[in-house]
Amino acid sequence: MTKPVAEQTDLSRRTLVTAGLGLAAASSIAAAPGRATAARKTLPNGFWWGTATAAHQIEGNNTNSDFWLAENVKPTLFQEPSLDACDSYHRYGEDIALAAKLGFNAHRFGIEWARIEPEPGKFSAAALDHYQRVMEACHAKGLAPVITFSHWTVPRWFAAMGGFEHPDSPALFARFAERATAKLGPLMAAASTFNEANIARLIQARPESKLIGPAVRAMLAACAKASGSDRFASVLFADLAKSEANQVAAHEQAFQAIKAGPGNFPVGVTISMQDVQGVGEGHRATEIEDQIYGPWIAQAAKADFVGVQTYTRIRVDANGIMPTPKGAELTAAGYEFYPEALGATIRYAARKTGRPIYVTENGIGTDDDTRRIAYIDRAVASMRACIDDGIDVRGYLHWSLLDNYEWVFGYKQRFGLVAVDLKTFKRTPKPSALHLGAMARSSRRLGK
Structure with a gap:
């Protein structure tokens, strides 16, 4: 077992919150003796097994985005x-073929907004053609393309006008969504x-957000x-x-456009x-849930589906969010x-939805x-128990296909x-890739 490492300031997407092939891999996810056979029978037909990525984290040279600028100013x-x-902007075919294999x-x-609309109202036909080729490559290899319209990054011009603080931001995001959908x-x-x-709610709920506040303001000023x-x-x-409020309106308008x-x-x-x-009497778990989810649970309840993105737990007592238990294994x-x-x-x-x-x-x-394999086995077992x-769980998309750029931690x-x-x-699959892939193949081979 990996020894616990010192806790770090949570700043990346995941830190902010905080192998063989074959049927043996599928049966290893059982939560208890006798559960494997039942679990395999309950996976819905057409269940999606796959991986998740983000454009800025894998493509490279996303020079028109707000994050590219933030990475290169001082202080940062x-x-x-x-x-x-x-370099996945150029090597997407290799990545897609590997995922399928x-x-x-x-x-x-x-699909990167900063590439598609590098200047306000100026849409790049070449960028849209690129993402069309990516999606066509997915279909050619039997992969369902699951698209994210905005994975945190926005065009530099949009951030410089105030981003979602600007009253025109909902219409501008919806315009991008409409144009991209028309093509793709x-x-x-x-x-x-x-x-x-x-995500901003989650960051601000964490006690360490007060420590990084001045550094954030200095970077954004730069x-x-x-x-x-x-x-x-x-x-x-x-x-x-x-x-x-503007981002909620942007979601609603973009949803209709898509x-x-x-x-x-x-x-x-x-x-x-x-x-x-919640831990102990008077715990504030419900208060913390309301704080970190805000209006987004209600928005998910009006959408076609909710995407659950989970990495760990938060323990809450009467005083708020608690430290990680002493002696716990840390990632x-x-x-x-x-x-x-x-x-x-x-x-x-x-x-809730x-x-x-x-x-x-x-x-x-x-x-x-x-430890990644152990994590996958136990997480998937908990998902299968829900099914x-x-x-109604329809897919499991693991983060991530590639070791990539993890935001502030590089x-x-x-x-x-x-x-x-x-x-x-060069891409080199780890044993965990073979392990999770075996689950996917076994599930489909069984027709369950």
């Missing part, structure tokens, strides 16, 4: 710039407007100056009082959901190793791939099933 919170990332049938990825909609299998729409603007707003570090087609596919929103556990990203959180958040999402559920992210930052109990944290050499860009 980012430990290193993204630069070429995994591993045994997956779905692939979640982002017929190829989409599912889509979400925003990735982890509640971005504003570099943009020749008096403001610069980030989705990740949003001022909720100024931006959240649903108008072309294409006929489910549209939802993904939410960062942690297993919020390399500094949060508690707690795979069973996934089952708990699936149950929460089902109870009544909508079909896709697990659109679940995974672990670690350099010990045996056994009649909850390339130091590895969540991928596949290692990437950042100099040669």
Whole structure:
């Protein structure tokens, strides 16, 4: 077992919250003796097994985005710039072929707004053609393209006008969604407007947010100056009082624009959901849930599905969020190793929204791939138990296919099933990739 590492300030997407092939892999996910056979029988037909990625984290050279600027100004919170990332903008065919070879049938990825609309009202036909080729490659390899319209990054010009603090922001985001759907909609299998729409709420709920507040403001001021603007707003570090109502309106307007087609596919929103556990008398778990989810649970309840994105748990007593239990195993990203959180958040999402559920992210930052395999087994077992109990779960998309750019932590944290050499860009599947792929193949072979 990996020894606990010192807790770190939670700043990345996942740290903010905190192998063989064959039938043996499928049976290893059983939560208890006798459960494996029952669990295999309950997976719905057409269940999606796959991986999730984000455009900025894998494509490289996303030079027109707000994050590219934030990575390169001084002062900055980012430990290193993204630069070429995994060069997936050019190597997407290799990545898609690898995912299919591993045994997956779905692939979640982002279409980068900053590439598609690099200047306000100026849409790039070449960028739209590129994402059309990516989706066509997915279909050619038997992967359902699951699209994210905005995975935190926005065009630099949009951030410099105030981002979602600007009153025109809902219409501008909906315009992008409409234009992208007009070109790409017929190829989409599912889509979400925003990735982890509640991320700013989650960050601000954490006690360490007060520590990083001055550094965030200094970085954003540097971005504003570099943009020749008096403001610069980030989705990740949003001022909720100024931006959240506009972002909700942007989701609603974009949802309608995407649903108008072309294409006929489910549209939802993904939410960062942690297993919020109340501890002791007078605990404030419900208060913390309301704080970190805000209006987004209600929005998910009106969508076609909710994307559950879970990594760990949050324990809450009468004083608020508690420290990680002493002696608990921690991931390399500094949060508690707690795979069973996934089952708990699936149950929460089902109870609160009544909508079909896709697990659109679940995974672990670690350099010990045996712990990744253990995490996968236990998390998937908790998901299958939910399905056994009649909850409508339609897919499991693991974060992530590749070791990639982990936002403020750069390339130091590895969540991928596949290692990437950042100099040669060689992809090397880890045992965990074969392990999860075996589950996917076995599930489909059994026809369950």
